[in-house]
Amino acid sequence: MFESLKGARILVTGGAGFVGSHLVDRLLELGAGKVVVLDNLMTGKRENVEQHAADARFTFIHGDANHRGTLETVFLVHQPEYVFHLAALVGVKRVEEQPLEVLKDLDGLRGIFELSHYHGVKKVLFTSSSEAYGEPVAMPSAEHGPLNANPRDPYALVKLIGENLSHHYWHKYGLPTVALRFFNVYGPRQESSGYGFVVSIFLDRVMKGLAPVIFGDGTATRDFVFYKDNIECILRSMVKEETNGETINIGKGKPTEIKELAEMIIGLSGKDLKPEYAPTRKIEIKYRSPDTAKMEKLLGCKATTPLEEGLRITYAYLEEKNRTACVS
Numbered sequence: 001m002f003e004s005l006k007g008a009r010i011l012v013t014g015g016a017g018f019v020g021s022h023l024v025d026r027l028l029e030l031g032a033g034k035v036v037v038l039d040n041l042m043t044g045k046r047e048n049v050e051q052h053a054a055d056a057r058f059t060f061i062h063g064d065a066n067h068r069g070t071l072e073t074v075f076l077v078h079q080p081e082y083v084f085h086l087a088a089l090v091g092v093k094r095v096e097e098q099p100l101e102v103l104k105d106l107d108g109l110r111g112i113f114e115l116s117h118y119h120g121v122k123k124v125l126f127t128s129s130s131e132a133y134g135e136p137v138a139m140p141s142a143e144h145g146p147l148n149a150n151p152r153d154p155y156a157l158v159k160l161i162g163e164n165l166s167h168h169y170w171h172k173y174g175l176p177t178v179a180l181r182f183f184n185v186y187g188p189r190q191e192s193s194g195y196g197f198v199v200s201i202f203l204d205r206v207m208k209g210l211a212p213v214i215f216g217d218g219t220a221t222r223d224f225v226f227y228k229d230n231i232e233c234i235l236r237s238m239v240k241e242e243t244n245g246e247t248i249n250i251g252k253g254k255p256t257e258i259k260e261l262a263e264m265i266i267g268l269s270g271k272d273l274k275p276e277y278a279p280t281r282k283i284e285i286k287y288r289s290p291d292t293a294k295m296e297k298l299l300g301c302k303a304t305t306p307l308e309e310g311l312r313i314t315y316a317y318l319e320e321k322n323r324t325a326c327v328s
């Protein structure tokens with residue numbers, strides 16, 4: 001299925017981050033001819049892609065995807081055929097603290113689409129988010145259903161504009177594009193500090209013998225997708241022509257309450273802990289529930305990894321990481 005990526009020149013912005021670095025692993029494994037990572041290392045880490053340092057097909061560029069000059073040079077020098085645009089300022093806490101910084105990602109979006117069009121890129125994939133739905137009006141949330149008409153946070157605003165640009169560039173200029181609305185992706189390499197995402201934050205705290213802290217009453221839901229399932233969907237979205245100009249939910253379609261997640265993590269750790277509760281955060285959304293029919297139809301894939309299994313793998317990864325950090 002991925003023949004078109006074999007030998008291809010590929011740009012991955014945000015490729016040193018959690019999802020991006022797993023994508024880079026897979027692209028090289030599939031036989032990509034050249035994989036260029038552009039990452040400012042704001043949340044990403046060099047060590048996430050260090051395993052490819054000796055691979056002649058791999059190039060790491062420490063730079064800002066929102067800086068026009070940097071992007072122009074990258075396109076001119078590396079002539080990418082496929083562009084995965086993942087670079088973004090992420091995480092509820094970071095977005096709350098730096099709302100204006102988030103809006104700079106609009107510069108990156110303009111640059112990526114304009115330059116991809118100008119250089120005749122074969123396809124651009126943009127990673128949007130379930131935040132496009134805001135507090136959902138309809139559940140499960142389907143791509144053609146109501147969106148976040150009044151985004152309370154700049155992250156949602158950037159993602160909505162990115163989706164619209166993606167759509168526009170396909171319909172107006174014939175540049176093949178696809179936008180993916182990720183729900184909660186989790187797995188090894190995800191940031192586990194308080195600035196990260198709920199699964200890694202809970203896992204990290206529980207491993208350290210600390211109670212997971214739940215904002216609100218714990219009945220909020222999220223839809224958790226193990227990174228391997230997510231990467232498979234990303235790749236299929238890139239190579240399938242049927243996805244051109246589309247926006248697609250990438251979810252499991254099985255929402256889990258946050259208190260249930262906390263209990264599961266405590267359970268697998270075997271520790272004697274109880275979740276703690278704190279007031280809801282300002283831009284917190286209560287429910288997430290994706291309709292996955294379009295993803296299944298267009299991509300022919302499902303997020304099949306059971307949550308328990310994905311959590312066990314991620315917990316084992318964090319344990320190993322902590323052990324290595326203690327030894328060195």
Ligand SMILES: NC(=O)c1ccc[n+]([C@@H]2O[C@H](COP(=O)([O-])OP(=O)(O)OC[C@H]3O[C@@H](n4cnc5c(N)ncnc54)[C@H](O)[C@@H]3O)[C@@H](O)[C@H]2O)c1
Binds near residue numbers: 038039
């Ligand atoms: N992980 C999730 O659950 C989730 C959910 C919805 C959407 N997404 C989207 O998926 C993408 C990847 O997210 P992730 O979870 O891997 O987060 P991440 O923070 O691990 O990855 C983002 C990467 O982008 C880099 N980056 C940020 N701004 C940059 C800039 N201006 N120039 C160059 N590099 C920059 C960071 O250093 C990092 O390596 C993001 O676009 C995010 O909005 C993720």
